[in-house]
Every structure is written in structure tokens, then in C-alpha cells.
Amino acid sequence: MDHKHLDYAARIRESGYKLTPQRQIILDTLYEMGGHVPVTALVEAVQQTAPAIDRTTVYRTMNLFSELGLVVGSDMDGAAVVEITPQNLAVHSHIVCRECGHVAHVPDEIYDELRSHLLSDFGFSADLDNLTIEGVCHECLAQSHS
């Protein structure tokens, strides 16, 4: 809401796209939900407000917003997940706990070593941006030791 919308409106129109009520509702809803939101959940929430908005529109809007840099999408265990682009975004990788589902961001540098190994050993230019790694988080590890 408030002034943030103006930014987004400008961003969208600058790029030659139109600011539709659907897009505003979808963005509002995503804001309200906060954090990492499965697109399926976003669809449900949006349709709570505006039942006429189709699944298709939400997915297409997320793709567009992603291209515009307004949101960041990731694939978590086969499910599409989005979040409002954080300010400190450089590379946007996630670690997801298999047990509790907790999602954390990890800094770019942690992949530097792997990236250069893949390049030197295999001549392979790895695309590690926006990677999602599964595992077990600190808390769940501690719990399973008790």
C-alpha cells in the first residue's frame, strides 16, 4: 500500500506494461503474506479477495514481476515459491529444512569455491544463483540428538 505502490506502478509502466487491478491485488496480497509464499497459497489468498482472478493470472503476474525484479521466485521441492525482492539482494539462494520447512537465505560467497571447481575441473559454467538446497537445520539437528 502507500508510497511503495507508486514505485511499482512506475516500474511497471516504464517497462511498457499496464497496471491492472488484478496486479495490484496480487501484489498487495503478497505483501501482506510476507516471506516465502508458495504460489498455490498466493492464489488462494488472492481469490479470497477477488474470486474472479484466475490461477493463470497469478502465475503470469509472478513471471512478469520476476522479470521486472519486483519478486524473486524459487523452486522448492517442485513447488513454485515467491517473495518480495529484498533490498539486499545479490544472489538469492536458499537452504530449506526438510523437517520443519524453515527457509533461510545464504550469501553468494558460499558457492564461490564450488563454482570455480566446476569451472576448472569440468569447464562448466554453473548457474548457482537462486539455488535451493535441502537439508536439516540447526534446530532440528539439535532436537534429533536428544
Add this chain to the structure above:
Amino acid sequence: MDHKHLDYAARIRESGYKLTPQRQIILDTLYEMGGHVPVTALVEAVQQTAPAIDRTTVYRTMNLFSELGLVVGSDMDGAAVVEITPQNLAVHSHIVCRECGHVAHVPDEIYDELRSHLLSDFGFSADLDNLTIEGVCHECLAQSHS
């Protein structure tokens, strides 16, 4: 075919499962295809031989065979891919070229550094087995430089 089947038959029955014609046909077909096979392609090939075998059966069979260790499954850009378990299997990670689709295996050790960093920095026990990383392979990199 030949003696390998006996091994699989034994493996399946030892685990309390049944050796059905469907499972044999599916395994035969996967053998003939070789390498990394998208399950969608496997379904098509199987139905060439036995049209009555359902998609569902192929997917369920792949899940079972995967649990038994007969095949290894991976997720490549949202698509399920399987291959007959190689003999030298330790950890089974792939690098896939975004341009030409080429798939290569990478040795376990390449992830050691990342794994230990994630553990020491975040207390996160990463599950890096069977990881699939996208990027651009050596050949395609060379080509794009010309």
C-alpha cells in the same frame, strides 16, 4: 535381459515385492533406452510395447525401483529423469547444460567444501546427494566465444 534379470527378480522378491510382467517390461525398456531417461519418454516407450500399461504404473515402478536402488531418479528442471543405477555409484550428482542438454556426472568430493561450510556457518546439514546443477558446458562455452 539375460542374467541381470535374475538379480533384479531376486532383489525385488527379497524385499517382499512381486515381479510382475509390467515391471519386467518397464525395466527392459529402461535398459534399452540407456542413460538418463525422462520418465515421460519411458512411459511412451513402454506403451509402444504394452499400450495397456498406465502412466501411473510406470511412475510407481520408478519410485519402487528407486527405493530398492535399482534406478536413480533426479529432478532436471522440473522433469523427472531416471537411469539404471551405475556400478560406481557413491553420490549421484549431475551437471546439466542449459544449451545442449548434455548431462554429466560429478564426483562426490566436489561438494565437500560447500557441505562443510553450510554446516559450520549455519549448522545446516545439507543434503547434496543427487543434486542437479544447471549451467553451460565446456563445448557450448567454447562455441559462444567464436
Add this chain to the structure above:
DNA sequence: TATATTATTGCCACATGTTGCAATTACACC
């Protein structure tokens, strides 16, 4: 403010994977 253009929407249909369920079938036991 009216109009033309062009993006956008909603609907339909499809692709891939998964689950529930009743009918079938492999196999262990006699």
C-alpha cells in the same frame, strides 16, 4: 473526453505427477 492500439484477462485444454479405490494377480502355503 473520445478513440485506437496493445497488453491483459479468463477460460479452456493440456502436460506431468500423485492419490484413492475396486478389481486383479503374483506368490506362499497347503
Add this chain to the structure above:
DNA sequence: GGTGTAATTGCAACATGTGGCAATAATATA
């Protein structure tokens, strides 16, 4: 070889995501 039981199968239905297409609506221009 017959029989009981439990695994398995095929079907139908659902979930998630994507693409085509005609109708609609946002914006630039006059």
C-alpha cells in the same frame, strides 16, 4: 496343483503449471 492373502494394476480424479485464444480493459493520443 489349488487356494488365500496381500501386493499390484488400471482407472478416475485431482493438483500444479503452462499455452492458445477471443473478449476486455488500460493507456497514449488527439
